[in-house]
Amino acid sequence: MIEVNGIHKSYDDIQAVKGISFSIKDGECYGLLGPNGAGKSTTINMLSTLFPPDSGTITINGLDIKKSAEEVKKILGVVPQEIALYANFTAWENMLFWGGLHSLRKNELHKKAEELLKFVGLLDRKDEKVKGYSGGMKRRINLACALLHSPKILLLDEPTVGVDPQSRNMIFELIEQLNKEGMTIIYTTHYMEEAERLCDRIGIIDSGVIVAQGTLDELKQHSEIKDVIVMECNQTPDATFLSSKLNLSLKVIGNIVYIESTDSKKDLTRCVICCSDAGYEIHHIDIQKANLENVFLKLTGKQLRD
């Protein structure tokens, strides 16, 4: 449904995006994960037809965004990073204004606005000015305004910035529901837990380049990041003995042994038996699951929040 091929974008001397390619299927939730300045928003701006790429192509639903920008805009909903609402307008007035830009009929617009206000849990506060809302409420209206014309594809550019955990969770639930209903979603974030929770596939973007993409498991495999089984024993374990018995890579620091595993659930039992057989008492066991943080660190050599 969405095909991005080798797009480039520069601002003056800065190359913001350097040959990004990816494709997204209908109904998929695709995450663009990267630190600030990685090129996520530029990519979203190009996908939303705001700026054409300097080179490369983007087709959405078979439409080239350069040639058919107006058609593409009809099937796209965009939730910008900023709370792009008129603060002195009420939620209802904002909804009618933003929906009105899509030439919806009055009755249809009113019905849709009411439906969406209910969906984001703000119907009872629709007549309050947006400036009086909490950050989370503003984010929810920000989301609702992008859905008024019933888009097939929703682009969300870091939609939870500055939101408390409770509101963030509520936004996640809304996005999950939209995705379940069949909406294709592109979600940019620099929070790994958001990408892990929401996205079917993730593209890791850094310095304008997608360094890896796929499902979380595919990314782990690609980056060769493994789970780590941590066992604290009553004495310093013999690393050579354990390594030869388990046939796994490990290291020992003091009384603690760190064992790398591609399947930690399966290997855990073997590790415990091996340690017991060797006569070590195990005081504490923990499994450090490989996550996007490790993957990102491995692939880019930097922390996600650098």
Place this chain on the structure above:
Amino acid sequence: MFKILSKELKAFFKDKRAVLLTFAMPTILITFFALAFGGIGGDGIHQIPLLVCDQDKTDLSKKTINAIDSVKMIEVIPCNYDTAIDLIKLGKRTSVLVFGKGFSDSVKQLKTLPLKFEYDAARVEETGVLLSLVPKALFTSSVGKLMTQEYFGQRLKLLDSATRYKVFVAMSFGSSPSGNTLDNLMKLKTTSIIAAKVGNVGLVQAVAGTAVMMLLFSLTGMGGGLLDEKEQGTLKRLLYSPVHPAEILLGKMACSIIVAMMQLTAMFIYAWLAFHLQITNKILPLSIIIIATAIACSGFGVFLATVARTRQQLQGMSTLVILSMSVIGGSMVPSFMMPQWMQNISVFSINYWSIQGFYDILWRDLPIGGIFLSKVAILLAIGITLTLLSFRFFRKNVLALD
């Protein structure tokens, strides 16, 4: 405390806009006012042009005209009567001094001189100065001397001419038994050519000048809404929707024009209610100039907002440009009170064309058409040109979102 002081000073001087407003703005305004009223930058004397129509064409009339021309503050411009009246009606000159036929004979025969002073009463300051300088020049010229000799010669024949003149000066225009005083004989017959029946010209100046200046400020503020939208992200969201960027700018422009028309209308209604400014019989021409002014000022407001990259830049620029335009354009003081070179550059301000348009209607009482419509056309041209330029800068500055 010194740490705070040091930090405050550092913060102040890092804020270029604040420094500009604090030092550059007053300096520029002082310069403008000094040039306008302080006699700086020229020969130190602000000469007032006076059209002179010599219908007598005698040596005496020519000598008298030369005497008037020798007054430092007066610049005599010879002209025929019809042209002079046209120039005054068009607002290009303020007054004409007409030496009627028989001027020379009247001097010799000690009759009332056929001198007419016709003027634009809207330019009260200039004509006031001329009305005080011209009679004085007449008295001190050969006409004054001749008439004094004749006047006192008939009454004090025993005195020689030099003594007679001294007596005249000492008596300061003594009266004759017939009541025909010398100053009465030499008195100018004054006529206001333009809108003699209309009320206070100062009121027109005050309302039009202030309204246009404030309009420029308020519309620049409105235009700045574009930059607010950019900062808040709503501009980006507008561009995500099926709205063409030109529609965004035109929408802002249309809103500005409507608000401007409402503001100007309200100002003139207030002046009518509170100060009895006569507008009720001039609704159509007043509406035309209000619309033209609204379009020009809105174009200016949006143009400035698209040239600026931030709200702070806009504030600095608008204060500087609007105050400068208001000074040279006659919003603060009538432009005819300024030196000629400043009057020449006043045509580069919206204020000038708008205020002159209001003068044409409310003071000069000109009909719709001709000179009035030319001012309307210039205002519309300014508005359209600035709007077209705004499109260019809108793409370059405002739409450069990242």
